[in-house]
Amino acid sequence: MNKVMVCMKRVVDYNVRVRVKPDQTGVVTEGVKMSINPFDEIALEEALRLREHGKASEVFAVSIGSADCQQQLRTGLAMGADRAILIETDQDIESLAAAQVLLKLIETESPDLVLLGKQAIDNDCNQTAQMLAALWDRPQATFASEIEITDNSLRITREVDAGLEVIDVDLPAVVSTDLRLNEPRYVKLPDIMKAKKKPIEVIAIDELGVDTTPMFTVSDYATPTVRSKGQMVDDVAGLVGALKDKGFSL
Amino acid sequence: MSSVLIVAEHDGATLNPCTSKTVSCAQSLNADSIDVVVFGDAVDAIAAEAATLNGITRVLTCDRSENSNPLAAIIAPQLAALAKDNSYNYVFGPSTTFGKDLMPRVAALLGTGQISDIMEVVDAQTFKRPIYAGNAIITITAAPDRIIVATVRVASYRAVADDGSASIEATTTSAQLPAHTRYVELKSETGDRPDLQLANVVVSGGRGVGSKENFELLYNLADGIGAGVGASRAAVDAGYVPNDMQVGQTGKIISPDLYIAFGISGAIQHLTGIKDAGTIVAVNKDLDAPIFEVADIGLVGDLFEVIPELGKQLGN
Numbered sequence: 001m002n003k004v005m006v007c008m009k010r011v012v013d014y015n016v017r018v019r020v021k022p023d024q025t026g027v028v029t030e031g032v033k034m035s036i037n038p039f040d041e042i043a044l045e046e047a048l049r050l051r052e053h054g055k056a057s058e059v060f061a062v063s064i065g066s067a068d069c070q071q072q073l074r075t076g077l078a079m080g081a082d083r084a085i086l087i088e089t090d091q092d093i094e095s096l097a098a099a100q101v102l103l104k105l106i107e108t109e110s111p112d113l114v115l116l117g118k119q120a121i122d123n124d125c126n127q128t129a130q131m132l133a134a135l136w137d138r139p140q141a142t143f144a145s146e147i148e149i150t151d152n153s154l155r156i157t158r159e160v161d162a163g164l165e166v167i168d169v170d171l172p173a174v175v176s177t178d179l180r181l182n183e184p185r186y187v188k189l190p191d192i193m194k195a196k197k198k199p200i201e202v203i204a205i206d207e208l209g210v211d212t213t214p215m216f217t218v219s220d221y222a223t224p225t226v227r228s229k230g231q232m233v234d235d236v237a238g239l240v241g242a243l244k245d246k247g248f249s250l
Numbered sequence: 251m252s253s254v255l256i257v258a259e260h261d262g263a264t265l266n267p268c269t270s271k272t273v274s275c276a277q278s279l280n281a282d283s284i285d286v287v288v289f290g291d292a293v294d295a296i297a298a299e300a301a302t303l304n305g306i307t308r309v310l311t312c313d314r315s316e317n318s319n320p321l322a323a324i325i326a327p328q329l330a331a332l333a334k335d336n337s338y339n340y341v342f343g344p345s346t347t348f349g350k351d352l353m354p355r356v357a358a359l360l361g362t363g364q365i366s367d368i369m370e371v372v373d374a375q376t377f378k379r380p381i382y383a384g385n386a387i388i389t390i391t392a393a394p395d396r397i398i399v400a401t402v403r404v405a406s407y408r409a410v411a412d413d414g415s416a417s418i419e420a421t422t423t424s425a426q427l428p429a430h431t432r433y434v435e436l437k438s439e440t441g442d443r444p445d446l447q448l449a450n451v452v453v454s455g456g457r458g459v460g461s462k463e464n465f466e467l468l469y470n471l472a473d474g475i476g477a478g479v480g481a482s483r484a485a486v487d488a489g490y491v492p493n494d495m496q497v498g499q500t501g502k503i504i505s506p507d508l509y510i511a512f513g514i515s516g517a518i519q520h521l522t523g524i525k526d527a528g529t530i531v532a533v534n535k536d537l538d539a540p541i542f543e544v545a546d547i548g549l550v551g552d553l554f555e556v557i558p559e560l561g562k563q564l565g566n
Contacts, residue, residue: 020385095364124383127357159347167434168431169431173430178500216391221386222386230530230546230547235551236556240563
C-alpha cells in the first residue's frame with residue numbers, strides 16, 4: 001500500500017500518578033511529563049514495520065492540539081515517521097470533532113490505512129477510530145493485536161472479551177491498536193538529530209471548516225473514593241478465618 | 251416522553267448479563283420506555299430471555315443472516331437507523347469490547363458524540379464517568395435536544411430482576427449494509443470456568459506466578475471453589491495466559507464479591523479494574539506491594555505455598 005496515516009495524541013505520561021486539582025476544575029498537568037499516548041506509539045511502530053517490510057511506502061503522523069504537540073510529533077519523526085502534520089488548536093477537541101478533522105486530512109492525503117490507539121489514556125474514551133471509520137464509511141478493526149496484509153485487504157486479530165476475533169477488512173480501513181500488537185522501539189540519539197530536519201506542517205484548525213463546538217460540558221472533577229487498607233493476616237489459617245468473618249463460605 | 255434503546259449483547263445462543271446491567275443503568279433515567287434490540291440470526295431464544303428483564307417495555311428483533319456475528323460495521327447502520335427513525339432519546343450499550351466497538355460508530359452515524367463508561371446517572375442529561383484509569387471521576391452534561399449515545403460501565407450496576415414479560419416485536423431497518431468487513435472466526439481458550447465479568451469469586455495471578463504451567467495452581471484452586479480466573483497485564487504480556495483474562499484499565503473491569511490476587515503488585519491500571527470488588531484479598535511476597543494498600547485482607551507469603559495450603563484448608 002502507499003500511505004499510512006498514524007494519529008497521535010499528546011497525553012500525561014503513563015507513569016504519572018494523576019491528581020485532581022484542589023478546586024476540582026481539572027487534573028494537575030502543570031510540570032507533569034507529557035508523552036505520546038502509548039497506544040498511538042504502538043500504532044506508529046506498526047506503521048513503521050509495514051514500511052520496513054516493504055508493505056507501505058510512506059508513514060505520516062498527525063496530531064491535534066496545542067503547539068506543544070510538536071514535541072510528541074518530533075518523537076514520532078525520530079522513531080521513523082517520514083513527516084508530520086499538526087492540526088493546531090488550544091481548545092480541548094472532543095472525539096467526534098477529532099474524527100471530523102482527521103476525515104478532512106484523509107480527503108487531501110488519501111491514505112490506504114489509518115492506524116491509531118484504541119484509546120487515549122487521559123480521557124479513556126475509546127471512540128475516535130470508530131467514529132472516523134463511520135464518517136469515512138470504511139471498515140474499522142478495533143483492538144488489533146495482529147495485522148496481516150493480503151492483496152487489497154487486511155486480516156486483523158482483535159482482542160475481545162471472549163478471546164481473539166479474526167476479521168477481514170478491505171482497504172482503505174481504520175485500525176485501532178491494542179497493547180500486544182508490538183513493542184515500540186526506543187529512539188536513538190542520531191535519530192533525534194535526523195528528525196530535526198524532517199518537516200512538520202502546521203495547519204490551524206479553523207482552516208479545516210469543522211465545527212468544534214463542544215457537545216459536552218464537564219462541571220466537576222472528583223477524586224474517586226479510595227478503598228482503605230484492611231487487615232493483614234499471618235498465615236493461611238488467618239486468611240481462611242478472615243474470609244469466614246466476612247461471611248464467605250467457599 | 252423520553253425513550254431508551256439498548257442494544258443486547260449475546261453470543262448467538264444466550265443473552266450476556268451485561269445487557270441486564272445496562273438496563274439497570276437506563277432505569278435511573280426515569281424514561282417513559284426502555285426497549286432492548288437484539289441483532290442476530292435466529293434470535294428467538296435470546297429475545298425470550300431479554301423479555302424477562304424487569305422494567306423494559308419491548309424487545310425488538312432484527313433477525314437476518316448478516317447479523318450472525320457482531321460486526322460493528324454491519325450492526326451500527328441498523329442501530330443508528332432504528333434510533334433515528336423512531337426518535338429515541340437515548341441509545342445505550344454495555345462498555346464491553348462489543349459495546350466499545352459498536353457505539354461510537356453509531357454515535358458518529360447519528361452525528362453526535364458519545365459518553366463512555368457511565369458509572370452514575372445524575373439526571374437526564376448529566377452523568378459521571380471515570381478518566382485517567384479511574385484516578386478522576388468527571389461529571390459530564392450533554393447538550394440538550396440531542397440524542398444521547400453512551401456505553402455503561404457494567405461493573406457499576408447490578409443486574410435487574412428477570413421476572414418481566416415484555417412484548418417481542420420483529421423489526422427491520424432501511425440501512426444499507428456494507429460488504430467491506432467480513433467475520434472469519436473467534437478463537438477462545440476459555441473453558442468451562444465462570445465468565446470473569448459475571449463470577450462471584452475471581453482468583454487472579456500476576457507476574458509473580460512465573461509461568462504458564464504455574465497458572466495451573468490457580469486453575470485448580472479456582473475450580474475447587476467455583477471461581478473465575480483473571481490475570482494482570484504483566485501475566486498476559488509474559489504469555490502465561492490469554493488476553494481475555496486481563497483485568498484492568500485496558501482489560502476487563504470486574505465486580506466480583508471476592509477477588510483473590512496472587513503475585514500481583516497492584517499497578518493503578520490493574521486496581522482500576524477491581525475497585526468495585528466486594529472484598530479484595532492479596533497474597534504477595536513483597537510487603538511493600540501497592541495492592542496491600544487496597545486489600546481488605548492481606549497476606550505476605552509465597553504463593554506457591556499459600557495456594558495449595560488454601561485449597562487444602564478450604565476442603566478442596
